[in-house]
Amino acid sequence: xxxARGTVFKFGDNVDTDVIIPARYLNTTDHAELAxxxxxxxxxxFIKNVKKGDIIVANKNFGCGSSREHAPIAIKAAxxxxxxxxxxxxxxxxxxxxxxxxxxECEEAAKEINAGDIVKIDFDTGVIVDETTGKYYxxxxxxxxxxxxxxxxxxxxxxxxx
Amino acid sequence: xxxxxxxxxxxxxxxGLSEVKAGQLIEADLDLVLGNDITSxxxxxxxxxxxxxGVFNKDKIALVxxxxxxxxxxxxxxxxxxxxxxxxxxxxxxxxxxxxxxIEHALLPEKGLTVPGDLIIGADSHTCxxxxxxxxxxxxxxxxxxxxxxxxKAWFKVxxxxxxxxxxxxxxxxxxxxxxxxxxxxxxxxxxxxxxxEFTGEGVKELSMDDRFTIANMAIxxxxxxxxxxxxxxxxxxxxxxxxxxxYKIFEADPDAVYDEEYTIDLxxxxxxxxxxxxxxxxxxxxxIDDIKIDQxxxxxxxxGRIDDIRMAAKILKGRKVAEGIRCIIIPATQAIYLQAxxxxxxxxxxxxxxxxxxxxxxxxxxxxxxxxxxxERCVSTTNRNxxxxxxxxxxxxxxxxxxxxxxxxxxxxxxxxSEL
Numbered sequence: 001x002x003x004a005r006g007t008v009f010k011f012g013d014n015v016d017t018d019v020i021i022p023a024r025y026l027n028t029t030d031h032a033e034l035a036x037x038x039x040x041x042x043x044x045x046f047i048k049n050v051k052k053g054d055i056i057v058a059n060k061n062f063g064c065g066s067s068r069e070h071a072p073i074a075i076k077a078a079x080x081x082x083x084x085x086x087x088x089x090x091x092x093x094x095x096x097x098x099x100x101x102x103x104x105e106c107e108e109a110a111k112e113i114n115a116g117d118i119v120k121i122d123f124d125t126g127v128i129v130d131e132t133t134g135k136y137y138x139x140x141x142x143x144x145x146x147x148x149x150x151x152x153x154x155x156x157x158x159x160x161x162x
Numbered sequence: 163x164x165x166x167x168x169x170x171x172x173x174x175x176x177x178g179l180s181e182v183k184a185g186q187l188i189e190a191d192l193d194l195v196l197g198n199d200i201t202s203x204x205x206x207x208x209x210x211x212x213x214x215x216g217v218f219n220k221d222k223i224a225l226v227x228x229x230x231x232x233x234x235x236x237x238x239x240x241x242x243x244x245x246x247x248x249x250x251x252x253x254x255x256x257x258x259x260x261x262x263x264x265i266e267h268a269l270l271p272e273k274g275l276t277v278p279g280d281l282i283i284g285a286d287s288h289t290c291x292x293x294x295x296x297x298x299x300x301x302x303x304x305x306x307x308x309x310x311x312x313x314x315k316a317w318f319k320v321x322x323x324x325x326x327x328x329x330x331x332x333x334x335x336x337x338x339x340x341x342x343x344x345x346x347x348x349x350x351x352x353x354x355x356x357x358x359x360e361f362t363g364e365g366v367k368e369l370s371m372d373d374r375f376t377i378a379n380m381a382i383x384x385x386x387x388x389x390x391x392x393x394x395x396x397x398x399x400x401x402x403x404x405x406x407x408x409x410y411k412i413f414e415a416d417p418d419a420v421y422d423e424e425y426t427i428d429l430x431x432x433x434x435x436x437x438x439x440x441x442x443x444x445x446x447x448x449x450x451i452d453d454i455k456i457d458q459x460x461x462x463x464x465x466x467g468r469i470d471d472i473r474m475a476a477k478i479l480k481g482r483k484v485a486e487g488i489r490c491i492i493i494p495a496t497q498a499i500y501l502q503a504x505x506x507x508x509x510x511x512x513x514x515x516x517x518x519x520x521x522x523x524x525x526x527x528x529x530x531x532x533x534x535x536x537x538x539e540r541c542v543s544t545t546n547r548n549x550x551x552x553x554x555x556x557x558x559x560x561x562x563x564x565x566x567x568x569x570x571x572x573x574x575x576x577x578x579x580x581s582e583l
Contacts, residue, residue, distance in 0.1 A: 014351055014441060018549045023528040026200045027230060027237035029207060041551040061352035061385060065547060066528070067287040069204055069303035090356050090387055091287055095303035145187045145317070155305050156211045159313065 003122050004081035004102060006054035009046060010115035015058050016065035017092065021074040023066075034070050035077035052079035055121070057113045059085065063092025069099065076101040082121050084128065084139070086110040097146055098155040104128065109137035123150075165416025167323040168390050169358040172298040172413050176281040184322035184420075192222065193297075194275060195310035196284030198266055198524075199227035203241045204304035205285060206248045209312060217252045218314035224256040224275055224284075225249050226266040229524040234531040264496025264522040267291035267379060267464035272496055274405030278393045278412050283307065283316050288464045288546065290381045293390035294374035295397055296412060300388045321387045323358035324349070325421040328365030330430035335580045337474070338373030339466055339544065339564035342380040343435040345427070347445030355385035357422065360415060362392055365429045371400045372470035379465050380546055383442040434579045436542075437562035440550045448579045454561070458541040459484075459572040460553075461565050462493025462520070463527045466544035469499050471565040476508035478569035478580055479515040485575030490517035491526065491533045517572065529553045535560075542571040 019042040021034055028034065039046035056075065062085035063071060072095045075083065082102040096103045102123060109128045113119060117132035126139040142150060152158040163181055166174065174182040176190035197205055202225055217223055225245055230238035249257035256275060263269065267288050270276050278296035282289065285307035292299035302316065310316050326345065346353070359381045361374075369377070374391050381389030391397070393412045401410070436451065438444040461467075461475045472494050484490040492512050494500040500522065503509050512519050526533030527545040535541055535554030540561065543553065548560035561577055570578045 016547075016549045018528070018547065018552050022551055023200075023530055026528075026530075027235060027241060029203050029241070041556050061355065064351060064385065065287065065549060067201065067285055067289075067301040067303050069201065069285075069305060072303075073204075087352065087355060089352070089385060091301050091303060091382075094306060098303060098305035098309075143187060155309050156208055159309055160211075160213045 005120040008055050008057050008117045008119050011058040013059040014061045014064050017068050017071040020071040031077040034074040038074040038078040050078050053081045055119050056083045060087045062088050064089035067091045069095045072096045072101045084109055097149055100153040104139035106137050106139040164420045165418035167419045168413050168415040169298050182320045184320055186320040189315050189317050192310050192314050193280040194222055194282040196224045197307050198229050199242050200229045201285030201304045202245045205308040208305050208308035212312045217311045220253045221255045223254050226258050228265050230530050232260050265464045268495035277405050277408050277410035279410050283310050287382045288379050290388045291375055291379040293378035293388050296393035321358045322422045323360050325424045326361045327363040327426040330365055330428040331368040332429045335566040336432050337564045338376035340432050340435045342377045343437050343445050344432055346384045346442045351443045352385040359386045359389040372468040434567050439548050439559040454577040456542050457539040459490040459568050460526050460543040461568050463545040465546045466565050467495025472503045474565040475569040476511045480511050482573045484516035484572045488575050490572040492517050493520045542568045544568050
C-alpha cells in the first residue's frame with residue numbers, strides 16, 4: 001500500500017491497549033471478532049462508524065500498556081488504513097510494523113488534525129495532507145530496515161524473503 | 163566513542179559487535195523467547211507461515227500458560243490446548259502445565275531460566291522484569307515471538323538510557339513498589355519511552371531481590387524498553403539458589419557511558435505511594451489522600467506476588483480481619499511461593515482474616531477473571547495498570563499500591579497505610 005485516504009477518528013494521550021482491545025476478548029485470535037470490539041472501552045460507537053480506509057489520529061504514547069498484538073490486529077481488521085500519533089508506545093510500534101499496519105509519527109499533524117477531516121498519507125514520502133483544512137505535514141520516515149519489513153507487509157514475509 | 167550503558171553492552175555482545183550506539187538498528191541472538199496463553203496462540207499461527215519449520219532451540223523457549231488458567235472458559239481452554247500441543251510437537255523443554263506453572267515473570271527467575279547478561283524477549287510487556295538479575299529483557303508482540311522461536315534472533319533499535327542513582331535505605335512498610343510508583347509519578351507514563359532505565363548506586367544493595375523484580379517489572383509503565391540492575395552479591399546469592407548450574411556473564415556500564423537524563427533518589431525519603439485511576443503516573447502519598455472507600459483488594463501479580471509481598475500482607479493481616487463487605491483476594495505468584503506461604507503459616511493467616519487465596523494466575527490484573535469489578539466499584543491492587551476498564555467495568559477504579567498498603571486497606575475498608583492500623 002503506497003497511500004491511505006480516509007476520515008479521521010481522533011483520540012487523546014496514552015490510548016492504552018486495554019481500551020483498544022479489552023482483555024475480556026483476548027480468549028480469541030480471530031481477527032474479525034477482535035475488530036468487532038476495537039476501541040470498545042474508549043468509544044463504543046467507533047466500530048459502528050469506522051469504514052474501510054479510515055484513519056486514527058491520536059496524541060502521545062498511543063498503544064501503551066500490554067504487548068498484545070491483538071491491538072494493532074483489531075485496528076487493522078476494523079479497516080483502519082493508518083494511525084498517526086505524536087508518539088507510539090514501543091511495543092505497539094514494533095507490533096504494527098511486524099503485522100503491516102501503517103503508522104506515522106508526526107507531532108504537528110497529531111495536534112492539528114480534527115475528527116472528521118479527510119486525510120491522505122503518502123507512505124513513500126511521509127507527506128500527510130489534511131484535505132479538509134488544506135494543510136500539509138511531513139511525517140517521520142522509517143529507517144530503511146523497517147521500510148523493508150513494511151514493504152514485505154510484515155516480519156514473517158521479510159524473514160522468508162531473506 | 164563514548165562508553166556504553168549496561169543495556170548497550172549486552173546488546174552489542176549478542177549482535178557480535180564490539181560497540182553499539184543509541185539509535186543503531188541491530189540483529190541479535192536470543193538466549194530465551196517467552197510466551198503465555200494469550201500471546202503464544204497468535205505466534206504459533208504465525209509460525210506456520212515461515213518457510214523453515216520448527217523451533218531454533220527447544221531449550222531456549224519458555225511457554226507459560228498463566229493468564230486465563232486454570233482455563234476460565236472454552237475459548238481459553240482451546241488457546242491453552244494450542245500451546246500445549248505446540249510444546250509437545252516441538253519438544254519444548256520449558257513448558258509449564260497447571261500444577262507446575264506460575265505467573266511467568268515470577269516463575270522464570272525462580273526456575274533459573276533468566277541469568278545476568280542474557281538477551282531475552284517475551285510476548286508479554288512485563289518481560290522487562292528480568293533486568294533485576296542484570297539481563298536485557300524486553301516485551302514484544304506475537305510476531306516477534308514467532309520470529310524469535312523460528313530463528314533465535316530479533317531486531318532491536320539500540321536504546322539510550324536514563325540513569326537512576328539510588329541512595330539511602332527504605333523505611334519500614336515502604337517497598338520496591340513505592341520506588342517505582344514514585345519514579346513513574348515523576349517522569350510520567352512515557353517518561354522513558356524507547357529507553358533503558360538503568361538503576362545504580364549504593365541504595366541498590368539495600369533493596370531485596372523481590373523489590374528489584376518489582377521495580378524492573380514496571381519499567382514498561384514508564385514506557386521503558388527495559389529496566390536493569392547491576393549484579394551484586396544479593397543477585398549472586400539468588401542465582402546460587404535458583405540457577406546453580408547455569409553459566410552467566412556480568413556486564414557493567416562503562417564509567418563514561420552517556421545517559422539522556424540522570425536522577426538521584428534517596429530511598430529514605432520515599433513514602434507509601436498510590437497511583438490513582440486511570441494512569442500509573444497519577445501518584446499520591448497519604449498526606450494528600452482523603453477517605454476513599456473501597457470494595458476489593460487484590461494482592462498478587464507479576465509485580466507483587468512474590469514471597470516478600472505475601473509475607474508483608476500476612477504480617478499486616480495477622481490477628482486482624484478483612485473489613486466487612488470487602489473482598490480480599492491473595493494470589494501467590496508460583497506454586498513454590500504458594501508452598502512456602504503454606505509452610506510458613508501465611509495461608510492460614512489469610513483465611514483466618516477472611517481473605518481468599520487463589521492458585522497462581524494473572525486473572526484479575528487484566529480483567530480476565532478471579533476478581534472482576536462491577537460498575538462503580540473500587541479496588542486497591544498490587545498489580546501494575548489502572549487503565550480504564552482494566553479490571554472490569556469501564557467506570558470501576560483501580561488504585562495501584564504496595565502489598566503493605568493493599569493489606570492495610572483490606573482491614574480498614576478504605577485506602578490506608580499500615581501506620582493507620
